[in-house]
Every structure is written in C-alpha cells, then in structure tokens.
Amino acid sequence: MxxxxxxxxxxxxxxxxxxxxxxxxxxxxxxxxYLIFINQYVVAYKDxxxxxxxGSIGSEPANGFPILVFxxxxxxxxxxxxxTGYRRFGMLxxxxxxxxxxxxxxxxxxxxxxxWLNCAICHVGTYRISxxxxxxxxxxxxxxxxxxxxxxxxxxxxxxxxxFTADNLIDTINSPAVGGHLNVIDRLIxxxxxxxxxxxxxxxxxQQVSFISRQADWGxxxxxxxxxxxxxxxxxxxxxxxxxxxELNGSSDFPSIWQQRPRDxxxxxxxxNNTSVDERNLSAAxxxxxxxxTVDIAAIHRIRRWIWTLAAPAFPVPSAIDQSKVERGRxxxxxxxxGCHGMKNxxxxxxxDTNRYPRLGQIESLDAIGTDRDRxxxxxxxxxxxxxxxxxxxxxxxTHFSKTGGxxxxxxxxxxxxxxxxxxxxxxxxxxxxxxxxxxxGSACRPAKWYRGGDILDTAKVGxxxxxxxxxxxxxxxxxxxxxxxxxRGHEGKAYGTELPSADKDAIVEYMKxx
Amino acid sequence: xxxxxxATFLHEDNAALIFSPLKFRHLEVKNRLFRxxxxxxxxxxxxxxxNTRLNWEEKFAKGGVxxxxxxxxxxxxxxxxxxxxxxxxxxxxxPFWREIGKRVHQHDCRFxxxxxxxxxxxxxxxIENLFKVAQSSTNQTDFFHGILARAMTVSEIHEVVEQFAQxxxxxxxxxxxxxxxxxxxxxxITQFLSSGINDRTDDYGGPxxxxxxxxxxxxxxxxxxxxxxxxxxxKINGVDHNNWLYPWKKKxxxxxxxxxxxxxxxxxxxxxxxxHISSGSTFPHPRxxxxxxxxxxxxxxxGGMLASGVxxxxxxxxxxxxxxxxLFQWLWRTRRGKIIEGINAEYARYLRSAISKIxxxxxxxxxxxxxxxxxxxxxxxxxxxxxxxxxxxxxxxxDLPQILRTANGPVKQKECTYCNKCLVNDLxxxxxxYEVSRYDGDTFEEKWDNLVKxxxxxxxxxxxx
Numbered sequence: 001m002x003x004x005x006x007x008x009x010x011x012x013x014x015x016x017x018x019x020x021x022x023x024x025x026x027x028x029x030x031x032x033x034y035l036i037f038i039n040q041y042v043v044a045y046k047d048x049x050x051x052x053x054x055g056s057i058g059s060e061p062a063n064g065f066p067i068l069v070f071x072x073x074x075x076x077x078x079x080x081x082x083x084t085g086y087r088r089f090g091m092l093x094x095x096x097x098x099x100x101x102x103x104x105x106x107x108x109x110x111x112x113x114x115x116w117l118n119c120a121i122c123h124v125g126t127y128r129i130s131x132x133x134x135x136x137x138x139x140x141x142x143x144x145x146x147x148x149x150x151x152x153x154x155x156x157x158x159x160x161x162x163x164f165t166a167d168n169l170i171d172t173i174n175s176p177a178v179g180g181h182l183n184v185i186d187r188l189i190x191x192x193x194x195x196x197x198x199x200x201x202x203x204x205x206x207q208q209v210s211f212i213s214r215q216a217d218w219g220x221x222x223x224x225x226x227x228x229x230x231x232x233x234x235x236x237x238x239x240x241x242x243x244x245x246x247e248l249n250g251s252s253d254f255p256s257i258w259q260q261r262p263r264d265x266x267x268x269x270x271x272x273n274n275t276s277v278d279e280r281n282l283s284a285a286x287x288x289x290x291x292x293x294t295v296d297i298a299a300i301h302r303i304r305r306w307i308w309t310l311a312a313p314a315f316p317v318p319s320a321i322d323q324s325k326v327e328r329g330r331x332x333x334x335x336x337x338x339g340c341h342g343m344k345n346x347x348x349x350x351x352x353d354t355n356r357y358p359r360l361g362q363i364e365s366l367d368a369i370g371t372d373r374d375r376x377x378x379x380x381x382x383x384x385x386x387x388x389x390x391x392x393x394x395x396x397x398x399t400h401f402s403k404t405g406g407x408x409x410x411x412x413x414x415x416x417x418x419x420x421x422x423x424x425x426x427x428x429x430x431x432x433x434x435x436x437x438x439x440x441x442g443s444a445c446r447p448a449k450w451y452r453g454g455d456i457l458d459t460a461k462v463g464x465x466x467x468x469x470x471x472x473x474x475x476x477x478x479x480x481x482x483x484x485x486x487x488x489r490g491h492e493g494k495a496y497g498t499e500l501p502s503a504d505k506d507a508i509v510e511y512m513k514x515x
Numbered sequence: 516x517x518x519x520x521x522a523t524f525l526h527e528d529n530a531a532l533i534f535s536p537l538k539f540r541h542l543e544v545k546n547r548l549f550r551x552x553x554x555x556x557x558x559x560x561x562x563x564x565x566n567t568r569l570n571w572e573e574k575f576a577k578g579g580v581x582x583x584x585x586x587x588x589x590x591x592x593x594x595x596x597x598x599x600x601x602x603x604x605x606x607x608x609x610p611f612w613r614e615i616g617k618r619v620h621q622h623d624c625r626f627x628x629x630x631x632x633x634x635x636x637x638x639x640x641x642i643e644n645l646f647k648v649a650q651s652s653t654n655q656t657d658f659f660h661g662i663l664a665r666a667m668t669v670s671e672i673h674e675v676v677e678q679f680a681q682x683x684x685x686x687x688x689x690x691x692x693x694x695x696x697x698x699x700x701x702x703x704i705t706q707f708l709s710s711g712i713n714d715r716t717d718d719y720g721g722p723x724x725x726x727x728x729x730x731x732x733x734x735x736x737x738x739x740x741x742x743x744x745x746x747x748x749x750k751i752n753g754v755d756h757n758n759w760l761y762p763w764k765k766k767x768x769x770x771x772x773x774x775x776x777x778x779x780x781x782x783x784x785x786x787x788x789x790x791h792i793s794s795g796s797t798f799p800h801p802r803x804x805x806x807x808x809x810x811x812x813x814x815x816x817x818g819g820m821l822a823s824g825v826x827x828x829x830x831x832x833x834x835x836x837x838x839x840x841x842l843f844q845w846l847w848r849t850r851r852g853k854i855i856e857g858i859n860a861e862y863a864r865y866l867r868s869a870i871s872k873i874x875x876x877x878x879x880x881x882x883x884x885x886x887x888x889x890x891x892x893x894x895x896x897x898x899x900x901x902x903x904x905x906x907x908x909x910x911x912x913x914d915l916p917q918i919l920r921t922a923n924g925p926v927k928q929k930e931c932t933y934c935n936k937c938l939v940n941d942l943x944x945x946x947x948x949y950e951v952s953r954y955d956g957d958t959f960e961e962k963w964d965n966l967v968k969x970x971x972x973x974x975x976x977x978x979x980x
Contacts, residue, residue, distance in 0.1 A: 001957060001958075002959065003950075003951040003959070003962075004809075004811060004951070005959060006811075007815075010811075017837070079776045
C-alpha cells in the first residue's frame with residue numbers, strides 16, 4: 001500500500017510537469033540533432049585570399065575525407081608516397097606545420113571534420129627566380145606543380161590495397177605521426193561507419209574512373225577536364241566501345257582565373273564552350289568535388305567577386321626586361337597577335353575591347369588554329385547537353401554550354417605566369433612558341449621532349465625552365481609531344497609570327513613580359 | 516544507544532527505574548518521563564489560550580507523564596514564533612495558564628512553562644510583526660528561511676531580559692511548577708550563545724563568557740522576580756551543528772563551550788536548577804527533532820511561510836522539485852547520522868558528569884527520540900541524564916507511559932517512526948500524528964479516516980455541549 005499518495009491536485013501538477021519535461025527534452029534533442037547532424041560548420045576567413053586558399057566551397061559533404069583519414073593515408077602508405085606525403089603530388093604546404101595544403105578546406109558534417117578540395121587546389125601556382133629562392137605563391141595562376149593524375153591514381157591504389165583496413169587505419173590515426181586520439185566511441189565509429197564509407201567511396205570512384213588506365217598521364221599542371229566529369233556526374237559509359245582514344249586524351253593546362261569581369265561574354269574554357277563566368281565557375285567547382293546540392297553558393301560567390309577584379313601579376317624581374325626591344329615588340333605584337341588576344345593600351349592597362357580586337361574571345365576553327373584536336377574531341381555534344389541539366393532547380397542552372405568548332409582566343413594578361421603554353425601545355429616558353437613545331441636540321445623548333453613540373457622561371461624565354469635545371473630529373477615529368485593529346489603543333493605559320501627573324505621574335509617576347 | 520532491548524536488564528528493572536520519582540532542588544516529579552515542548556496552532560491569534568489547548572495538555576497528563584514542559588511561550592509579541600500559540604506577554608494571560616495548571620495537576624502531573632523569544636527565527640510573525648525586522652544578536656539574515664534580523668541595542672537587550680523576568684513572574688503567579696528558558700534550537704538565547712550566529716563586538720559578543728551574558732542576565736532577573744525557590748531550568752544545545760545545511764557556515768558552539776555556559780548559569784548556586792540537553796542551532800534541524808523530513812509534506816504546507824523570509828521561495832522550489840526534494844531529504848538524513856533514539860545522550864553525559872562534580876543537586880534532562888524503556892533506563896543508569904523528555908512518541912501514543920510500565924515500547928506498527936510529518940503539518944494543520952502506516956485500516960482511505968479521527972480528537976470535549 002502506498003502510504004504517501006499524491007492528492008488529486010498534486011497528480012495533475014505532476015502530470016503537467018512530466019509533459020513540460022518531455023517537451024523540453026524533445027526540444028533539446030531536436031536542437032542537438034539539428035546542430036550536430038544537419039548544420040555544417042566551416043571556418044570563416046576574413047581575408048579574400050585566405051578564403052580562396054582554405055575556404056570551403058561545399059565539396060566535403062559529398063566527396064570529402066574525414067581529416068584524420070586524409071592525414072593517415074600518407075603515413076599508412078609511406079612506402080609509396082615517401083616522407084613528404086601529399087607534397088609529392090605538388091600540393092603546397094605553406095609551412096612545415098601546416099595541417100592542410102593550399103586548396104584544401106575543412107567542414108564539419110554530422111560531427112565529423114572532413115576535408116576536400118576548393119578552387120585554389122588548381123589555381124595557385126608558384127615560381128622561383130633562382131635556385132635558392134623560396135617559392136613565391138601566385139594566387140589565381142595555374143597550379144603548375146599539381147599532379148592530379150597521380151593523386152587520383154593514389155586514391156585508386158588505396159581502394160585496392162589490402163593494407164587499407166579498419167585496424168590499420170585506426171592504429172595509424174592513433175599513432176604520433178597523425179596524433180588523433182580516438183576514444184573508444186570514436187574507434188567504433190571509425191571502424192563501423194567511417195572506414196566502410198571511405199572504402200566504398202574509393203572503390204566506387206575507382207570503378208567510375210577505371211578508364212584512366214587507358215589514358216596518357218596528365219602530368220603536372222594539367223587535367224583531363226571532362227572525362228572524369230562524364231563518369232562521375234553523369235555515369236556515362238567510359239569503355240572503349242563508347243569513348244575513343246582521342247576523346248580520352250584531351251588533358252589540358254589549368255588556366256589562370258584573374259580578371260574575370262572583362263572575360264564574361266567571351267568564349268570560356270579552352271574550346272570556348274561557355275560564355276558565362278558564373279557557369280564556368282560552378283562547373284569547375286564540380287571538378288573540385290562540389291555537387292549541385294552541396295555547393296556553398298555564398299562561398300563561390302565570394303570567390304567570384306574576388307576574381308572578378310583580381311589583378312594579373314606583373315613580371316617579377318623588371319630588370320630582366322630589355323626595354324630597348326619592348327617598343328619593337330609592341331608593334332609586332334599589335335600586328336601579329338593583338339587581333340586575337342588584345343594588348344595593353346597606351347595607359348598601360350590591358351585592353352579587352354572586343355570591338356577593337358574582334359577575334360578576342362572568339363573561337364578559331366580547328367583547322368585554322370591547327371592545335372591538338374583531342375581536347376576539342378573530349379568535349380562532346382552529348383556531354384554538353386547533359387551539362388545543361390546541372391543545377392536544375394536552382395537559379396544558377398546551366399544553360400550556356402555548347403559544343404564549338406575549335407578553340408577560343410584568350411586575353412594574355414599576366415601571360416608570363418601561365419606557362420606552359422597552348423591549351424595542352426605542349427610548349428614550355430613564349431620564345432619556343434614563336435618557333436615552328438617541326439624540327440628541321442639547323443633551324444630552331446619547339447622542343448619535342450622536355451621536363452615540366454618545376455617552378456624555376458626562365459626570365460629570358462618566359463616560362464618555367466624545361467631543361468631540368470635545379471632538379472633531379474627523376475622528380476620531373478618528361479613531357480613527350482608524341483603521346484596522344486600532347487602534340488605541340490598549331491598556332492604556327494606566317495600569321496602567328498613563327499617565320500619572323502629571330503630578333504623580332506625576341507622583341508615580341510620582351511614586349512609580352514610587360515603584359 | 517541501542518534500540519533493541521538491553522538483555523542485561525529485565526523490563527521490570529527498567530520500569531522500576533523509569534517510574535521512580537525525581538527530586539530537583541525545588542520540584543518533585545513522579546517519574547522520569549517528561550513531555551517535551553510541544554503544541555499546535557490551538558490558541559487564539561492574540562495569544563490567549565483556549566479549550567483546545569486545555570484538551571491538548573490534559574491528554575498527556577492523563578497519559579501518565581510525570582511533568583509537562585510547555586511549548587514555547589513567547590514573553591512578547593515581538594518574540595512570537597508561529598501564530599496561534601498562547602503567550603505570557605501580559606498579566607491578562609495568567610488566568611488561562613492557571614487553568615492549565617489546574618487541569619494538569621489533577622493527574623499528579625507537573626507543569627513547567629517554557630519562556631521563549633524567537634529572535635530572528637520567527638517562522639510566522641503575524642500581522643503585529645509584519646512591518647518589523649526581527650530582533651537578534653546579529654544583523655545576519657537566517658540562512659535557512661532568510662528571515663531578516665537587526666542586532667539589538669544594549670537597551671533593547673535589557674528590555675527583553677525584563678520581558679523574560681516578567682514572564683517568569685506571571686508563570687509563578689499562575690501556580691505553575693517552574694519555568695524553562697528556551698536557550699536551545701536557534702531562538703533568541705541561542706542566537707546570543709552560539710559562536711556560529713553571534714557576531715557582536717560589544718560585551719554581549721566575542722568570547723563565550725560574553726556570549727552567555729544575555730542568558731545569565733535573564734537568569735538573574737528571573738531570580739529577582741520569583742526568588743530562589745521556584746524551579747528554573749535551562750534548555751541548551753550540547754553542540755550547535757550550525758553548518759548542517761551549508762557547510763561553509765560556522766559550526767557554532769562545541770561541547771566545551773556549552774560546559775562553560777552551564778557553569779556560568781549555575782551562578783554559584785543562585786542560578787538554574789537543572790539543564791535540558793538538546794542540540795541543533797536551528798529549528799527544525801536534522802538532529803532535532805531527529806528523524807526524516809518529508810519533501811511532499813513541506814511542499815504542501817511550507818507555503819504559509821513564504822512571506823516570512825527572503826529564501827523561502829528558493830526553499831520551496833527545492834522542496835517541490837522532483838530531484839531537489841529527494842536530495843534535501845537525503846541531506847537531512849545524512850546530516851542527522853545513524854542514531855535517532857538517544858542522539859544527545861553523550862552530550863548530556865559529558866555535561867552531567869562535569870556539573871555534578873560542582874553541584875550534585877543539579878539535574879539533567881535529555882531529549883532526542885526516546886521511546887523505548889530499555890533506552891530510557893539505559894541513559895539514566897549510565898549517568899547521561901536523570902530523566903528524559905519526549906515529544907513525538909507521545910503524540911503517536913499519548914499513553915506511552917502506561918505502555919512502558921509493561922512493555923519495552925509500543926507494538927511495531929504503532930511506534931513513532933520519527934517521520935516528522937507532525938512537525939511539518941503543524942505549519943497549517945492541527946498537530947497530531949500524520950504517519951498513515953500507524954493507523955488501522957485495510958485501505959488507504961480507511962487509514963486516513965482513522966488518522967483524521969485521531970488528529971481531530973484534540974478538539975474533544977468541545978467547549979459548548
């Protein structure tokens with residue numbers, strides 16, 4: 001028998017208290033659920049450059065690694081990567097203590113910190129003038145060091161490697177090299193949730209991009225823009241029955257992304273398939289691992305505002321410009337080049353006026369320009385149509401993509417910082433570009449095989465040094481122009497200045513240093 | 516003290532000891548069983564006693580106790596503790612108290628009046644005190660209910676001393692058998708005696724001799740009024756245990772302090788005639804009355820005190836909280852300790868052995884959970900005290916003295932369980948035993964009906980028939 005029962009009023013009060021408690025608990029749970037499992041957390045950067053370097057654009061939710069897994073992989077596979085870890089792929093760590101390289105961002109999703117790529121991974125380059133210089137970072141320049149092909153192959157290797165197990169992963173994370181202190185709950189999460197998801201994702205990726213085994217190595221500073229895109233975004237069949245070798249070998253250089261305002265309306269991408277900077281930005285973001293539902297549109301817009309007016313860098317060694325030749329070079333440039341590329345006006349500012357330079361931003365037919373056709377071939381009609389379905393449901397849905405008949409002419413602002421040259425980066429320096437591609441005995445020609453991947457600038461010929469100077473050639477990439485997609489033909493002939501006397505060619509190069 | 520029967524002595528031996536008379540210097544009591552200070556809100560708001568109070572006191576005289584010590588009787592309205600308790604603040608109260616004495620004496624039971632002043636422990640001061648701040652030794656607010664206090668000036672102290680003296684005079688004039696000074700359990704005299712409360716820097720505060728000055732002045736003033744042959748006893752804390760609720764508070768007087776005070780109050784044989792040993796510098800206190808505390812009962816009946824202090828709302832929130840209430844109950848139990856019956860016996864023993872060496876005619880009463888003959892006889896036998904006072908066990912069984920003649924205690928179901936629900940209910944309801952399990956009945960409703968009958972029995976016989 002209960003000797004101390006509640007009075008009728010006390011019963012009602014107690015019941016109301018229970019209900020209040022329950023409601024309060026539910027509200028707390030809902031808030032906690034929202035804050036942990038729905039809300040995402042990023043690092044906000046005050047400075048636009050920092051945001052560009054490390055800010056998240058929304059690639060982590062669909063494609064990011066948990067940061068501890070990302071940091072563990074080079075330790076687990078030290079034999080393959082060596083002691084420098086991801087630096088082997090040309091990723092730029094600002095200091096020895098930097099946790100992530102430039103071009104990688106972090107985002108906390110469902111309580112787990114994940115990392116993945118942003119725009120800066122492909123659009124920050126470096127240069128050195130002398131061997132002992134520390135590399136100078138160029139924000140917005142093509143990532144001349146980045147070996148994306150090798151990075152992709154590394155992840156594919158991890159997906160197949162028997163050493164990639166939950167036990168090894170957890171042990172590596174807990175080791176001092178990574179320094180993650182996984183408690184007993186974390187270990188369970190990593191064993192039963194994180195590891196299986198990472199492995200599944202990597203295996204899925206390996207299966208999607210299995211075609212890369214049929215591709216020529218992209219090399220440092222280059223990317224096969226659209227074939228992975230076809231597989232990952234649209235699940236296009238990529239086997240030999242559906243994709244020709246020509247379509248498969250369209251690797252091209254990363255571009256610079258400064259001065260976008262004057263470019264809006266010009267034909268963008270090497271083959272000019274889109275005239276909208278905004279669409280081009282969002283399309284490129286997909287290449288960084290963003291998806292239409294995970295894109296951080298505000299972050300993208302912030303970068304867009306920054307690159308809209310980002311100034312092209314000036315030639316770093318003004319004393320290396322032979323001023324006596326610049327005027328002659330300017331006249332020659334105005335005659336031979338400006339019609340398609342624009343040039344600087346009398347006030348010293350780059351003139352993008354397509355009324356004055358009517359071929360600027362326009363597409364040159366393949367036959368006219370004569371450069372390697374594989375990049376053009378890799379962008380197909382079907383793919384273009386499929387692209388125009390992307391971001392459906394959002395105001396920024398794609399509508400401008402189209403298949404073109406050739407390659408587009410670009411402004412040459414900051415051209416000194418954009419080597420190697422031609423869409424497929426087949427010509428190392430500006431001076432080389434002014435020579436013909438065919439090598440006849442006695443006359444100069446463009447180099448058929450040369451080293452790329454270094455960042456030491458040749459201030460005379462303008463472009464990264466291609467002779468292997470300052471490097472162990474084992475660490476460089478031997479670019480072979482005879483490999484499919486790598487041809488250095490095109491953009492040559494009388495109209496392109498390759499038949500001018502040598503002194504004139506020198507002058508043009510001197511002038512181009514000032515652009 | 517063991518609660519089981521002490522096998523060395525037969526019940527007959529215990530009963531013989533318990534029912535042997537006790538001689539004080541100026542008082543003789545027929546047995547060793549005193550009813551301790553106990554009453555309910557039975558009187559008029561203005562301090563006049565009534566029919567119900569007469570019924571209440573007579574109940575216990577009929578039950579067989581040797582002497583009744585009254586509930587606290589305020590010597591001034593300013594010193595009221597709860598409303599609707601009779602006072603001795605004016606000569607016009609004498610006729611009522613005379614009637615009490617007559618009723619009680621009919622059963623060969625003595626009656627000692629406890630002279631009281633609340634000081635700052637004024638639980639329900641009533642409308643007369645609504646706009647006054649309570650008088651005390653200190654300006655410190657009480658830490659339990661947050662009742663505000665103002666330190667008395669020396670002339671106010673003299674005034675209150677005189678109020679006690681006049682109260683004693685009136686008690687003698689009413690034909691009562693003696694007076695007790697309410698110097699224990701946190702009321703005004705404790706507020707001066709205790710090092711945990713008294714923070715004065717004048718002659719009435721500081722070392723123990725100064726702190727005892729107030730009580731000594733009262734003793735002397737009473738003697739001046741009633742003479743040397745009227746029984747005067749002092750109720751005093753063996754140990755204060757002032758820090759029971761908030762451990763950072765000062766812990767108050769030790770047993771050694773109390774001994775010094777007792778010696779002073781003997782006043783070379785001119786002072787008090789006996790001591791009544793309790794403990795706890797607040798009321799209630801986990802040690803006094805020792806037992807449990809019911810958070811549910813507090814939630815129901817503490818509301819009447821909400822206007823009295825600044826911490827009452829906080830306390831109430833704790834009592835009614837589903838976690839705070841049980842936590843408070845647990846704290847109460849923990850601070851009390853394991854012993855209930857005879858909780859103060861060791862204090863009484865220490866004091867009695869020291870004082871009897873000085874003056875063997877001084878007798879000692881001890882209070883604290885006594886209910887069983889073996890324990891009562893035990894503490895008398897081992898020199899802890901000369902008699903015991905009981906309160907709650909007598910509410911549970913008014914005729915406990917009859918029971919103890921032939922049994923060690925009441926049957927198990929009827930024993931006082933020390934639940935203290937009587938105490939908490941007293942704030943709003945008629946004082947009685949509110950422990951449902953003690954009552955007969957097969958259902959809760961039956962038991963509750965019997966409980967109500969028992970509690971309401973104090974109103975019988977009615978005044979008009």
